[in-house]
Amino acid sequence: MKKALPLVLALLVPMSAVTPGGVGAASTPAPAGTGGAVASGDPLATAAGLAILRGGGNAVDAAVATALALAVVYPEAGNLGGGGFALVRMGGELSALDFRETAPARARPDMYLDAQGKPVENASLVGPLAAGVPGSPAGLWELQRRFGRLPWPKVVEPARRLAADGFRVGRYLHDGLGREENRKLLLRFPESARVWLPNGEPPALGSVLRQPDLAATLGRYAEHGPQGVVTGAVAAAVEKASRAHGGVLTAADLAAYKPAWRQPLTAEAFGWKLASMPLPSSGGVILGQTLGMLEKLGWEKLPRFSADRDHLLAEVFRHAFADRFLLGDPATTKATEAQLLAPAWIARRAAEIDLRHATASAQVQSWPGATAAAAVSGSTETTHLSVVDRDGNLVALTTTLNGLFGCGLWVPGAGFFLNNEMDDFATAPGRPNLFGLIQGEANAVGPGKRMLSSMSPVIAWKGEEAYALGGRGGSRIPTHTIAVLLNLLVDHDPLQAALDRPRLHHQWLPDRLEAEPDALAPETGAELERRGHTLQVSTTTAKVHAVHRLPGGRVEAASDPRGSGSGGVVDPDP
Numbered sequence: 001m002k003k004a005l006p007l008v009l010a011l012l013v014p015m016s017a018v019t020p021g022g023v024g025a026a027s028t029p030a031p032a033g034t035g036g037a038v039a040s041g042d043p044l045a046t047a048a049g050l051a052i053l054r055g056g057g058n059a060v061d062a063a064v065a066t067a068l069a070l071a072v073v074y075p076e077a078g079n080l081g082g083g084g085f086a087l088v089r090m091g092g093e094l095s096a097l098d099f100r101e102t103a104p105a106r107a108r109p110d111m112y113l114d115a116q117g118k119p120v121e122n123a124s125l126v127g128p129l130a131a132g133v134p135g136s137p138a139g140l141w142e143l144q145r146r147f148g149r150l151p152w153p154k155v156v157e158p159a160r161r162l163a164a165d166g167f168r169v170g171r172y173l174h175d176g177l178g179r180e181e182n183r184k185l186l187l188r189f190p191e192s193a194r195v196w197l198p199n200g201e202p203p204a205l206g207s208v209l210r211q212p213d214l215a216a217t218l219g220r221y222a223e224h225g226p227q228g229v230v231t232g233a234v235a236a237a238v239e240k241a242s243r244a245h246g247g248v249l250t251a252a253d254l255a256a257y258k259p260a261w262r263q264p265l266t267a268e269a270f271g272w273k274l275a276s277m278p279l280p281s282s283g284g285v286i287l288g289q290t291l292g293m294l295e296k297l298g299w300e301k302l303p304r305f306s307a308d309r310d311h312l313l314a315e316v317f318r319h320a321f322a323d324r325f326l327l328g329d330p331a332t333t334k335a336t337e338a339q340l341l342a343p344a345w346i347a348r349r350a351a352e353i354d355l356r357h358a359t360a361s362a363q364v365q366s367w368p369g370a371t372a373a374a375a376v377s378g379s380t381e382t383t384h385l386s387v388v389d390r391d392g393n394l395v396a397l398t399t400t401l402n403g404l405f406g407c408g409l410w411v412p413g414a415g416f417f418l419n420n421e422m423d424d425f426a427t428a429p430g431r432p433n434l435f436g437l438i439q440g441e442a443n444a445v446g447p448g449k450r451m452l453s454s455m456s457p458v459i460a461w462k463g464e465e466a467y468a469l470g471g472r473g474g475s476r477i478p479t480h481t482i483a484v485l486l487n488l489l490v491d492h493d494p495l496q497a498a499l500d501r502p503r504l505h506h507q508w509l510p511d512r513l514e515a516e517p518d519a520l521a522p523e524t525g526a527e528l529e530r531r532g533h534t535l536q537v538s539t540t541t542a543k544v545h546a547v548h549r550l551p552g553g554r555v556e557a558a559s560d561p562r563g564s565g566s567g568g569v570v571d572p573d574p
C-alpha cells in the first residue's frame, strides 16, 4: 500500500483524461441476452457457470460450478480450503448461507501473542496456524443441495475437468505467482513451491497446468459430497500438513464444521429493496447504515461529482466503520444488527455528521484503545461471483482465503491452499489486521468462533428489475460495492459504467479518504481538503462483479475492469 500521497499527484493527471469525478474512457456496454448471466473473477470460471446454465442448471447450480472452477483456475482466492457467503433470491424468496471459516477447537485468544503479550509477527497470516476451519466444502454442497436443480456430480464436473485436464496459465496468475512477496510466501512451503513455483519460477505463461491432487479431491467431492473432503484421506492430509508446519487444525475440526443458514438483512433505499449478509459479515450493517444515512441526509439531491456528495459519502462511511468496531460472531457481538440498523440509531448517527467539515475519526469513536492503523501489508485476494438465471433467480457469492494464496500452505494429497482467515479476528488488542481494520473485543479469537468479515454480497430489486453484486478487496468491499450500487440505483448508470467509475473509500481508521486516480476533479479534491479530509490517491480497490435483470427478462453481466474477470450471458442478443 502506498504512503499518503499529496493531492498534487492527482493534479498531475492530464485534465483531458478527467471528467468531473469520472473515468476518461467511455465504458463498453455489458454483454446482454435472455438465457441467464454470470460474472466472475476469471473467464474460465464464468464459462463453467454459463455451461451449467445452458445444460439446464439454475442460478445456484451455476454459482456453485463457478465457485468450484475458481478453486481450480484462481487459486489465489478460489478455494476448497477457505469459506464465504452466498446470498440467494430464488422464486422471490431470500436466503443467506454463511460458510465462513471457524476457529479450530484448539484456538485461543492469545494464540498470536508471545510470552510478553506482544503480537508475533505474521503468526496470523503465514502458515497453517493462521488457518480457520474451511467452510467451502460443506457450504457449497449445502447451497446446491437446498436450491440446485442438477445432480450434484454434474455441478462439480466442470471444475474436476479443469483440474484433471489442466488450463492455460494466464497473465494474472502468472504475474501474481511471480511477485516477490508471493514468491517468498510460497517458497516457505516446499509443498506449495513444487506445484506453483517449479524451479523457483511460476509455470510458463500459456503452459497447461494440471492439478491431479485437486482433480482427485473433486472426484471424491462429486461422489461423496463434503464427506469426501472433510473426512478420510483428504482431511488426514490437511491435518498432517498443518501439524508439520505448526498449525492446530485437525481432521476432527474439518468433520465438525457446519455452514449456517441465516436471515438476510433487508432494507429499502432510494426506491429499491435490498438484501445483504448478516453477521458474521459486517457488510450488511455497513450497507444498511450507509444507505439509511445517505437517504436521510438527501444525498441523492446533491449534484453528482460534487464535493458535497463526496464529503457526505466519506462521513457516512466513517460513522458506519466506527460502529463496525462493536461487531463479531453473532454469538458474541457487542451490538446487534437490530440495534445498529434501528431507524433511531441511524438518525442519531446521521445527525452527528457535519455537512461542511470532516469530523476527525478520533471524535467519532466512543471506545478506548482504538488508534490509527498501520497501512495494509501483503497481497490480498478474495473473489466474488454473481449469477442470474432465465427465471430471474439470483445469487451473489463471495469466497476467500483472505490473503493471496491464503496462509501459503498448499496441502499435498488434497490439492488446495489453506486460508489465513484467522487474521480477520482481533488477534491482539488494538492491532490492525491485514486491511488496517481495528476491531474490538467482540471479535476476539475463540474456539469455534467465526471471524468478522467485510464480504458484502448484495441483491437489489424493484419490481421485475434486479441486481446481484459484490466484490473482493477486504475493507474496501462494502464501500466500493456501495459506490457501485449508488451509481446504479441513484444515478442509473449502465451496468459496465457503474463498475468502471473510480471510487472513494473511508474506513474510520486510519483517518483518511482514499480516492482512486481520476476519482476527484482537482477542484473537488481541493475543496475536500479544505473541509478537513486527508486525501490519499490509492489504487487499492475492491473488484466488483455484477449481473442485472432488466424488466421484461433480459439479463446482462459485467466484471470489474480492475481485475481479470469476465461477464457472459446465455442466448446473447443478436
Ligand code: DON
Binding pocket: 380, 381, 382, 400, 401, 402, 403, 421, 424, 452, 453, 454, 455, 471, 472, 473, 474, 475, 477
Ligand atoms: O472476510 C473478509 O473481510 C476478508 N477476509 C476478505 C479478504 C479480501 O477481500 C481480500 N481481497 N482482496
